[in-house]
Amino acid sequence: MTGDRVIAFDRVGKTFDGGVRALDDVSIEVARGEVLVLLGLSGSGKSTLLRHVDGLQRPTSGNVAVLGEDVGRLGGGGLRALRRRVGFVFQQFHLVGSLTVLENVCTGALGTLRGPRLGLLSYPKRIRHAALERLERVGLGDQALQRADTLSGGQQQRVAVARALLQKPEILLADEPVASLDPDSAAQVMSLIAEIAEEDGLTVVCSLHQVDLALSWGHRIVGLRSGRVVLDTPVHGLSRDEAMSIYSKVGTELAPVAVS
Numbered sequence: 001m002t003g004d005r006v007i008a009f010d011r012v013g014k015t016f017d018g019g020v021r022a023l024d025d026v027s028i029e030v031a032r033g034e035v036l037v038l039l040g041l042s043g044s045g046k047s048t049l050l051r052h053v054d055g056l057q058r059p060t061s062g063n064v065a066v067l068g069e070d071v072g073r074l075g076g077g078g079l080r081a082l083r084r085r086v087g088f089v090f091q092q093f094h095l096v097g098s099l100t101v102l103e104n105v106c107t108g109a110l111g112t113l114r115g116p117r118l119g120l121l122s123y124p125k126r127i128r129h130a131a132l133e134r135l136e137r138v139g140l141g142d143q144a145l146q147r148a149d150t151l152s153g154g155q156q157q158r159v160a161v162a163r164a165l166l167q168k169p170e171i172l173l174a175d176e177p178v179a180s181l182d183p184d185s186a187a188q189v190m191s192l193i194a195e196i197a198e199e200d201g202l203t204v205v206c207s208l209h210q211v212d213l214a215l216s217w218g219h220r221i222v223g224l225r226s227g228r229v230v231l232d233t234p235v236h237g238l239s240r241d242e243a244m245s246i247y248s249k250v251g252t253e254l255a256p257v258a259v260s
């Protein structure tokens with residue numbers, strides 16, 4: 001893997017117990033600073049692909065290399081070290097509603113701390129400071145001491161982004177991060193992620209269901225169908241009509257398979 005390439009899937013296959021082929025001969029490379037959007041119908045393998053990047057799942061065949069590590073061969077310690085360099089944001093935010101916003105962000109540092117933590121003051125001061133700084137970055141500094149469950153969905157997802165940023169990740173994985181949000185909040189969260197990627201040189205791999213958002217915020221689109229890559233194209237210069245026709249290739253069983 002060259003220095004500029006932070007993720008490389010080489011002919012990756014994943015077959016689950018029971019025979020479901022979730023990834024089928026997937027080869028993709030992602031460069032540092034790239035914002036890659038995964039499109040595909042439900043069940044096409046988007047989450048499975050993301051989960052291979054930080055070793056939550058291991059390939060049945062082929063090779064996954066991330067930040068210079070062969071993910072399929074990492075042991076427990078190696079995986080923990082890798083996951084400190086890879087942030088993850090989920091559709092359902094996964095905040096603890098009864099805790100303050102700030103403490104939720106602090107939990108992003110748990111991978112680097114020993115022992116359990118209970119209460120904001122149990123975190124080292126430097127972590128609390130860093131957490132507050134991340135919250136200000138996502139525009140929620142004023143809400144730091146509010147309970148997380150008092151925030152809107154869009155705000156909660158911005159807290160989840162701040163939590164993921166606390167560990168200064170080199171890669172941010174986002175699995176349908178805006179699927180539960182209204183269009184305005186969705187655009188806000190995506191623009192925030194894209195802005196941070198740009199400013200920090202962060203590499204982003206994000207699954208989405210909306211072509212418009214993919215076109216607005218992605219650098220490149222990878223389409224999956226039944227675990228196979230059926231398109232791989234830069235967003236630059238792509239018209240909405242072209243993008244929609246591409247999406248029909250992702251979504252329609254009868255459409256021809258096109259790999260660019």
Ligand SMILES: Nc1ncnc2c1ncn2[C@@H]1O[C@H](COP(=O)(O)OP(=O)(O)OP(=O)(O)O)[C@@H](O)[C@H]1O
Nearest residue numbers: 016017020022040041042043044045046047048049
């Ligand atoms: N742990 C698992 N065990 C068995 N089968 C699984 C497992 N995880 C995923 N699958 C199967 O693998 C295929 C791909 O699933 P995946 O969750 O990656 O799809 P997806 O594109 O993320 O879908 P969605 O848009 O609904 O989130 C599906 O057929 C799914 O049922």
Ligand SMILES: [Mg+2]
Nearest residue numbers: 046047048175
């Ligand atoms: Mg999924």
